[in-house]
Amino acid sequence: MIGHLAYAAGSPCPTIVLDSSRLPQDTAKLLESLTEVRRYLAAAGGAHVLKFALMEPSEHPMFDLDYRFVQALPGGPDRFDLRGSCGHSILSAVLAAERAGVLPKLTAGQRIRVNVLNNGDSVVCEVDGVDRDEVQFTVYFVRPDAVPVTRLLLTGEPATELTVDGERHEVSLVSSGNAYVFVDARSLGLRDHGELFSADAALFDRLSRIRVAAAGLLDWPAEGAFPKVAAIMPMEAGRIAARAISVPRWHPTIALTGAVCLGSAIQVPGTIPWRVAHEMGCVDGLIDIATPGGDTAVTAATADRDGGPALLWAAAGRKRVTFQGSFLLEPLAYLHFEEIAQCLAETAMSS
Template identity: 55%
Template sequence: MGAAGLRDLARTVRLRAPSRAVPRAQGRGVMIGHVVYAHGSPCPTLVLDARRLPGDDEQLLDRLSSARKWLDAAGAGHVLKIALVEPSPHPLFDLDYRFVQALPRSPAAFDLRGSCGHSVLSSIVAGAESGLLPRLTPGMRVRVMVRNNGDHIVCETAEARRESALFDVHFVQSPPTPLSELLLAGSATTTVEADGRPVPVSLVSMGNPYVFVAASALGLSSTAELFADDPRLFDRLVRIRRATARLLGWPADGAFPKVAAVMAGAGGRIAVRAVSVPGWHPTIALTGAACVAAAVRIEGTAPWIAAQQAGVPDGTVDIVTSGGLSSVTSAVRDGVHEPELTWITVRGKRTTTLGSFPIEPLASLQSKEITACLSLSR
């Protein structure tokens, strides 16, 4: 999404969505939604206060379905990422975060299985805006517990402005994770059946579960072919993803595992093309970059082979995509029985705040005091 698109969405949420909001004098509280865009993500994230939402998943998704219908009517139906946040009760964390992937096929379709690093950053920005967190300042670190998968993420603020922020994101492994435990199939490569043909893939889970496919296995020999707007390549990757989901016993029409094609790029880089919801990922997911960095450390995986062909040194990987470049560093130590992953850092991730607004279908879920304060702050 370019700058014009961001301005259009900001105009939508700031002017259209609040137009029917309940005035303060009526004394009725509504849920305040915060929309934040993390650059490189397929869409902005809607951030909501988890404390005001039902704890039961069925009731929760029913509420979120109503909110999606309302957003679509307001012109923001393309917002398919939802983050639920609250202050963490754990003394080692600042924020508890849960990711909900909205699926485009229906307002009632969601996937709760995975996470989203871009939405973690959106949650931090929204948390600082709403008072869940202190105001962001350079050097400030926010510690996030990801409820979807138990990840520990530390986001370090490199820059903080009125409507934008810049972060370095650290995926902390505590305790360190043996590399073999990151392999969903127990081996560096496995085979799935797609289109009646066996396809070698690497199933790695770090940040999110990923299916990595060597570009050569897809008949691609150059980054120009990898980054081409080729619907046949997209459909092929989607079918591989669905076949892998069935192999894992997961819903084939969900969002996880993610899928990406990899190959050696020019200048000692790894080229990656990933599929998101509902199309090509414009760059690579923040969790995807972390997963590539982990996979590069595991001998025999498709990213490891691409790194060897590119001459990528251990530790730091530059990932080139059709939408830009990501730099990620991983640290591995010698364990008792095998190497162990200790941390991964993805640098230079920027966010833009688009606005905060009441969401009518979630009326009465937030205290009127919070609603009034946010109304006065706009």
């Protein structure tokens, strides 16, 4: 088995990309294989690689690539979360698929259509530019049918109250690209984006506890990676400050799916992102999400359906991905022998 490493700028770590057609299809056996990969990576100094992208050519006529995301969790090499997706890893999978010969050579203007098996998302990766080992993308999360924005609300309401250690917190639970808990940073006592970006352990702990409370409300595993959490607040017109948690630390920027979810949540009346956008006088069009590690541009398109807004697509731009190389994964080398044996068997039958 050959592993490919790619890094999307702004991601907390590189993604290891594997050809899913060569991996076990049974979930339990698949996770056993990925556990061996994690041990192998850790021994080679790659314990920080916590994102797995499993890809193969899609048999569906509307897609080029089938993609499945697996989030590795801290606490042991056999701990994973298969619930959500990762936009940065989607882009890593596209670039690695090209380098592996699964996709044709990427060129500016090309669009790669990805079928996200984790949650059914349809993602279009448009190539903006190619420069040696780096590719720039704009990424569109496209809805096959317009979805009423109220259906993005995980609790059915734009704002939900959580009680954490006896303290009440108002949050918005929204799912678009991934499930997110959004909280107004000012409700946590932060006065401006400078304080938001500089706050460290105490804020991390508060947001982590809010995330765990939201997971409990949704009846999701508290120790998992989803829902994710982000604190937001207004900046100048057209810009929203955000700080998000990844696994197991602060996200250096914001997940691509987090940007998409925030852009979508701005279109849902009454949510905390909607309120922040209205406060800035910026409801429609492109929004810049400012983070400690840089800005991400995001926009969401809606149409009127049955008297209310419905989400058509959401997009994030300025995404850069660098291919870091390919290598033999020795723990999974036996999978190649199975492949060779199958080829030899077919050859024997035809002779």
